[in-house]
Amino acid sequence: MEKKLNYTIVNSSNKWKKQVLDYEENKNWRILSEKISIAILRYLRYEKKNKAWLADKLGKSPQYISRLTSGKENLSLKSIALLQDALEEEIISIKNIDFSRKHQGSSFYILIENHCIKDISIENNNFIQLNNVMTPYPYKQEKYDYRNVIDDIEYTELIESSNEYY
Amino acid sequence: MKISCIFADVLYSFYVKNRKTEWDIAYKNLTNLEFLESFFEEHEKDLINGYYKGRVQDVTEAISLTRKMAHNFFHKVIKYCKQGDNLDTLFKNLNRYESALAMLTLSKIQNVENKCDWLRIYGIRVDNGIYTVTGGTIKLTLEMKDRPHTKNELKKLGDYKDCLNDSCIFDKTDLYNFVENI
16 A cells, blocks of 8 residues: 555545435435335345346346335336336235224234234233134234234134124 | 545545545445345354344344434534534543543544444544544444454554654644645
């Protein structure tokens, strides 16, 4: 390494400042876009694919794929759907939440295939039926993944019998 | 070797030959998702079982968190410089036993407000509130010498300090005179 300073250039590029301020202004959608980018990058790594493969699959230019993987692309729903088709993976999902339940003061509410399972509260000692076995619903348990429960639920039985149990 | 001004009269950065400044390189890397993905993939063991064990679940969370922290980090520097706040409150001594009043102190900025405070910008304190940046990286181990990329940052700090010494820059007067005389 050359030891002596021999040049000085004052006022270097302000590009980084512009980028930081631009990101701050568009933070709400940039964060979402970046989550999609990270998912793509992880997919490509573990499926042993590259960006050229994705460009070919989507019929887009390499520049578009670079923007896509850098989290700078404001993707439309159409683009996301095309991307999901190309990867054959669900990148984003939209929760089916009925907000009317929330405003009615419900303590807990989930929807299964657009059918509302009624409120579950520990005070009422409620149960739901899983494969005809009465199982206490672990409402108070933290980070409980209800999808495991849903897999085992016979939907119609649950809905029909919901009044009985809740 | 060249020295370049990042923010008027308070924040400078080194760069070598035709490369970008060390500041620009650090910014580009720490905010680049592809770089972060490769970095955390390579250092996954350090991430999951090392100094920050239990703080994040996986590489995906680490990338997302780091990108967010990096933005806050650089945005904070802009706010500090624009408001005219003293950079001494942002930079800390690299060696906790070294006097803050020593000449050309090796320093760092660390995102201490986050649970995963692994982002680092390294620099040399030229004078009260005046720094020259020598690089930046992600430090997942306890000591800088533990991994090649952090060891390299330590080497750069030493080399750049020698460079300032050889150019007789020991305080802001020396630095400003040096800038004016070019």
